Amino acid sequence: MVDFQAILNRIYQDAKAVKDKGVVASYIPELAHVDPEAFGMHLRTSEGEKYGVGDFDKLFSIQSISKVFALSKAMALIGDAIWKRVDVEPSGNPYNFLALLEIENSIPRNPFINSGAIVIADILLSNLKNPKADFLSYVRELAGDSSINYNEEVAYSEKNTGFKNYASANLLKSFNNLENPVDAVLDFYFHQCAIEMSCSQLSKAFYLFANKGSCMQQKQHISNQQVKRINALMLTCGFYDEAGEFAFEVGLPGKSGVGGGIAALLPDQFVISVWSPGLNKKGNSKLGVHALEQFTTKAKLSIF
Amino acid sequence: MVDFQAILNRIYQDAKAVKDKGVVASYIPELAHVDPEAFGMHLRTSEGEKYGVGDFDKLFSIQSISKVFALSKAMALIGDAIWKRVDVEPSGNPYNFLALLEIENSIPRNPFINSGAIVIADILLSNLKNPKADFLSYVRELAGDSSINYNEEVAYSEKNTGFKNYASANLLKSFNNLENPVDAVLDFYFHQCAIEMSCSQLSKAFYLFANKGSCMQQKQHISNQQVKRINALMLTCGFYDEAGEFAFEVGLPGKSGVGGGIAALLPDQFVISVWSPGLNKKGNSKLGVHALEQFTTKAKLSIF
Amino acid sequence: MVDFQAILNRIYQDAKAVKDKGVVASYIPELAHVDPEAFGMHLRTSEGEKYGVGDFDKLFSIQSISKVFALSKAMALIGDAIWKRVDVEPSGNPYNFLALLEIENSIPRNPFINSGAIVIADILLSNLKNPKADFLSYVRELAGDSSINYNEEVAYSEKNTGFKNYASANLLKSFNNLENPVDAVLDFYFHQCAIEMSCSQLSKAFYLFANKGSCMQQKQHISNQQVKRINALMLTCGFYDEAGEFAFEVGLPGKSGVGGGIAALLPDQFVISVWSPGLNKKGNSKLGVHALEQFTTKAKLSIF
Amino acid sequence: MVDFQAILNRIYQDAKAVKDKGVVASYIPELAHVDPEAFGMHLRTSEGEKYGVGDFDKLFSIQSISKVFALSKAMALIGDAIWKRVDVEPSGNPYNFLALLEIENSIPRNPFINSGAIVIADILLSNLKNPKADFLSYVRELAGDSSINYNEEVAYSEKNTGFKNYASANLLKSFNNLENPVDAVLDFYFHQCAIEMSCSQLSKAFYLFANKGSCMQQKQHISNQQVKRINALMLTCGFYDEAGEFAFEVGLPGKSGVGGGIAALLPDQFVISVWSPGLNKKGNSKLGVHALEQFTTKAKLSIF
Structure with a gap:
């Protein structure tokens, strides 16, 4: 029997001792204000056990982690019709994201690169009655927590x-891969990314991805087949240009955000969330990646 | 002694007889409304002789031909400081214009591709008191014709x-190669392209490029050195992905626009303008290119 | 308890009934001679149980499947020094493989694209005494079968x-990412790809990747950590431009070859091999991919 | 009346005084052995007047200047059939030359980038009886000098x-744009580039390009139309990624080589050759470009 709390405690101590905690994202002033020393981690098992350490109840900007919620909602709404407008293959290089779009006729490589997530946002905008309110309700429902909100x-x-997102969206629009006006799509997309959650809330909200599509309230939001699709995408595309490295080092499907958060999971076993604002050179939480690596190594629990 | 009028007459007859006149640009409804049968040509020699045929006094949208006026004005305003923000090399392929921008840190390849012209528009916006009014005045002054106007x-x-222009401009902005807001720059740029002129007006307005920088009213707008720069750029970059072909077939510095116009010149000799709305596959006036090719062949006047 | 034989039998019946079996690779005459109707499948569990169906004992050209053997041998020989010369990230698009090489200073994206495999071949050439003989011995040892051979x-x-491989290798050489002469490296590489094996031999030879690095003869060839690296690479990069799709449809680490073979595995559970020469548009065995998809669906055994 | 000798003398004095003479090409040991202080310049007018200064009779490796001779011979042999296999548009960026080849189905952008010149070499190989001997005879005939030779x-x-040339050639071969074996084509190509000539020999050999296709011995090798094509290509594509700059600074069609030579011309007026081994960052002779710029400025003779 693995002593999860002991592992988390050890990871926390190690993280506190690290001097180079990475660089906090500064392209948005609001993100730059965060405490670079913050560190939280939270684990929730399929049996309902919970383990937390550090700032696991503190809110942070989930940013790109929101793309997983958006994708799951879009799949629930229109199913496989999504894949006519976005592909499922890893993208590799971020430096020429627009180049790829041009060459591939504006079909983004996958739903987790920004251009792909913008297409998903466009789908939600077309298929939700009150897009911003409805999407927030969905995330709140998944987490079973109505306090979750956008940071305006x-x-x-x-x-x-x-x-750059305006550049991507306009290019998508020029190729007819956006139904709604660019400004409306990006307004929704920027809100989606600006949701604030804590590690403990993320562990709850990601529960369905470790539980065949059924959330903590036992509601079936998506099929088990759709969950597999999402988990495969997280594993192959969830970490910008570090997906391959993460798949090896950690060995879990997961998604990171420039706010310093990462949510990951082992199907039928657990969801684990971590937050440390400093980023490595690839744009993923430096200590977050390291913490998850330590976790799967110590707990001997990964998909490989 | 060359009989210019006879040559123009012959070209006009040949053009009228051609059945496949190319495809009129339709991406803007206003451009699509034009008469595809229209054809005009106008020649003005350095000695002041004028020759015209067909619809040479009819107005059309000069579109990208305006980039030459914009460039000359920007050079007059800030001189070589331009070349820190835009390069002078041919661009070749239009299909991945954004790719090039990304890889080359948002320094557009030359001032005649759209991204380069948007940077020039930004320069004019920063250096003219009343950008739209002042630019129009400049073009009117060059042509000696105050009736020239924007088509709103x-x-x-x-x-x-x-x-696509919004995509380019936002990408430039993300790399700090635009000083002004994207919307303001593009508003100016779209106006600049929407100037309407006739062949005879273009022949007058281009006079300074064949006359060492001095316009028809004998005002020195730019130096002879700057004229050479502009002419070299027109020869190497003036015709989208057909610049090499045009340099050979016609052998004159020139600039085309999707409205179907082309203005070209032989230094110290003449300016020649042609308009035929149908475009070839490369986006240049189909009959216009052919007419200029016939002209330089028959008149035996080209730079090569 | 899953009835593996029944599942294989059903898959075999289904495969036989399919009319469009894909297109046999024809770029090499020797590959084109193969019987397009051939179909074999073989499963070996960690407990040593074996199940086979169809042509599971027939030899075929393993082609790119050999890259997994080559990588494991190179890791055994020089460890993490490999990663200075080749990266571990998915590559996405095959159409501009050389472009990526140029832009990324000739560090191939991963060891399973051709340029990466050529670098691995160069490493083996530098670190094996009798490269071709030693590599064949290694594969024979993994499979416990000395009859395995190159098809000259x-x-x-x-x-x-x-x-194209010569183009890649010369580009790598120009960037100093090959130690040995191009011809020598490619001679070794072409031999490596020309090994012939059957499904049952592949199931044995891949055993170490499902068994923490220890082969069927209980010899520890690579560490468990190295096995995880290889499995993560197979999952994210093992299927050309279809890796994301395969990760979802099948949910197993695996590697395909243009000979129509695929070897895949579930850690600590089983190795499964399939062969059907007809390829889909992405270059993977058409019926092979489908067979593995059916298998993991029916057996409810995958990593997701 | 321009005093050409006085201009050349002045340029020579200025060149001698420059301290930073650029960097001699060192990728081939034989090229690196050259005296970095060498400087020669030679002018030959259409009336037959000759002017020289410095090392104008010293031999150097003409390298890429040979591409103009090769192109003219290929045009003489098969005419416009060339343009099915190579395009006539400027290429811009050299860093991703292979990328362009891949995307554009292996039709090189123009005959002066290496891939294009390799296609031309393939054409010569297919259409000359004794390719190396016949090509050398052609160059000797143009220059009226049988002492010209390859440097083996x-x-x-x-x-x-x-x-990199092997990479290009193999890529061309993979797209079926080479008729002959890669090694044979490159053997011819490397010989072609290894011709040694002096400035005075180059001025004679380039005479036909300033003289409507007729060489100094009054033999018509190519048509006037073909000469225009070649001159247009030299102007738009003759100087790697500096063609636009050269067109402006110098204003003459010309071709440079990494041996430090440049040959340029004004139709119906003169041919001018210069040699200074040190290169600028774009790979063109640093003092050579500067010398030609001074010449056209002082002599007030250019195409613009």
């Missing part, structure tokens, strides 16, 4: 500085 | 459909 | 038609 | 270090 200042900041 | 409907149309 | 005609054919 | 050591050196 973060959303507003991205709107004023997200020039 | 064309400008407005581009604003609502120019997604 | 296939190797020779590739030598005369593998122009 | 330079050719041999390139054979052993020209990995």
Whole structure:
């Protein structure tokens, strides 16, 4: 029997001792204000056991982690019709994201690169009655927590500085891969990324991905087949240009965000969330990646 | 002694007889409304002789031909400082224009591809008191014709459909190669492209490029050195992905636009303008290119 | 308890009934001679149980499946020094493999794309005394079968038609990422790909990847950590531009070859091999991919 | 009346005084042995006047300048059939030359980038009886000088270090744009580049390009139309990634080589050759470009 709490405690001590905690994302002033020393980790098993350490109840900007919620909602709404507008293959290099879009006729490589997530946002915008309210309700329902909210200042900041996302969205629009106006799609997308959650909330909200599509309230949101698709995508595409490294080092499907959060899971076993704001060179939480690596090594629990 | 009028007459007859006149640009409704049978040509020699044929006094949308006026004005305003923000090399392939921008840190390859022209528009916006009014005055002064104007409907149309230009501008902005807001820059740029002129007006307005920088009113707008720079750029970059072909077939520095116009010149000799709305596959006026090729062959006047 | 034989029998019946079996690779005459109707499948569990169906004992050209053997041998020989010369990230698009090499200074994206496998071949050439003999011995030892051999005609054919591999290798050489002469490296590489094995031999030879690095003869060839690395690479990069799709549809680490073979595994559970020469548009065995998908669905055994 | 000798003298004095003479090409040992202080310049007018300064009679490796001779011979042999296999557009960026080849189905952008010149070499190989001997005879005939020869050591050196050219040639071969074996084509190509000539010999050999296709011995090798094509290509593509800059600074069609030579011309007026081994960052002779710029400025003779 694995002593999860002891493992988390050890990881926490090690993390506290590390001097180079990476670089906090600064392209949005709101993100730059965060405490670089913050560190939280939370584990929830399929049997309902919970383990936490550090700032596991503190809110942070989930950013790209939200793409997993958006994808799952879009799949619930329109099913496989998604795959006509976005592919499922790893993307590799982020530096020429627009180049790939141009060459591949504006079909983004997968739903987790920004251009792909913008297409998903467009799908939600077309298929939800009150897109922002409905999406927030969905995330709240998954987490069983109605206190979850958008940080409007973060959303507003991205709107004023997200020039590359505007470039992507306009290119998608020029190829007819956006149904709604660029500004409306990005307003939704920036809000989606600006949701704030804690590690413990993320562990609850990701529960369905470790539980065949059924959330903690036993509601079946997506099929088991769809969960497998999402987990495969997280494993192959969830960590920008570090997906291959993460698949090896950690060995779990997961998704990171530039806010420093990572949520990962082992099907039928557990969800684990970690938050440490400093990023490595690839844009993933430096200590977060390391913590998950330590966890799967010590707990001997991974998909490989 | 060359009989220019006879040559123009012959070209006009040949053009009228051609059945496949190319495809009129349709991405803007206002451009699509034009008469595909229209054909005009106008020649003005350095001695002041004028020759015209067909619809040489009819107005059309000059579109990218305006980039030459914009470049000359920017050079007059800030000189060689331009070349820190845009390069002078041919670009070749249009299909991955954004890719090139990304890889080359958002320094557009030359001032005649769209991204380069957007940077030039940004320079004018920063250096003119009343950008739109001042730029129009400049073109009117060059042509000695105060009736020249913007077509607001064309400008407005581009604003609502120019997604690729929005993509380019946002990418430039993300790399800090635009000083002004994207919307302001593109509003100016779309107006600049929406100027309407006739062949005879273009022949007058291009006079300074064949006359060492001095316009028809004997005002020195730019130096002879700057004229050479502009002419070299027109020869190597003036015709999208057909610059090499045009340099050979016609052998004159020139600039085309998707409105079907082309203005070209032989230094110290003449300016020649042609308009035929149907485009070839490379986006240049199909009959226009052919007419200029016939002209330089028959007149035995080219730079090579 | 899963009835593996029944599942294999059912898959075999289904496969036989399929009319469109894909297109047999024809770029090498020797590969084109194969019977397009051939179909074999073999499963070996960690407990030593064996199940086979169809042509599971018939030899075929393993082609790119050999890259897994080569990688494991190179890791055994020089360990993490490999990763200075080849990366571990998915590559996505095959159409511009050389472009990526150029931009990324000739560090191939991963050891399973051709350029990466050529670097691994160079490493083996530098670190084995008798490269071709030693590598064959290694594969024979893994499979516990000394009858395994190179098909010299296939190797020779590739030598005369593998122009893209020569292009890759010369580009790698120009960036100093090959120690040995291009011809020597490719001679070894073409031989490596020209090994012939049957499904049952592959199931034995892949045993170490499902068994923490220890082969069927209980010899520890590589560490458990190294096995995890290889399995993660197979999952993210093992199927050309279809890795994401395979990860989802099948949910097992695996590697395919243009000879129509696929070897896959579930850690601590089983190795499964399949062979059907017809390929789908992505270059993977059409019926092979489908068979593995059916298997994991029916057996309810996958990593997700 | 321009005093050409006085201009050349002045340029020579200025060149001698420059301290930073650029960097001599060192990728081939034979090229690196050259005296970095060498400087020669030679002018030949259409009236037959000759002017020289410095080392204008010293031999150097013409390298890429040979591509103009090869192109003209290929045009003489098979005419416009060339343009099915190579395009006429500027290429811009050299860093991803292979990428362009891949995307554009192995039709090189123009005959002066290496891949294009390799296709031309293949054409010569297919259409000359004794390719190396016949090509040398052609160059000797153009220059009216039977002493011109290949430097076998330079050719041999390139054979052993020209990995990028091998990469290009193999890629062309894989797309069926080479008729002959890669090794045979490159053997011819490396010899072609290894011809040694002096400035005065180059001025004679380039005479036909300033004289409507007729060489100094009054033999018509190519048509005036073909000369225009070649001159347009030299102007738009003759100077690697510096063609646009050269077109402006110098304003003459010309071709440079990494041996430090440049040959340029003004149609119906003169041919001018310069040699200074040190290269600028773009790979063109640093003092050579500067010398030609000074010449056209002082002589007020250019195409613009």
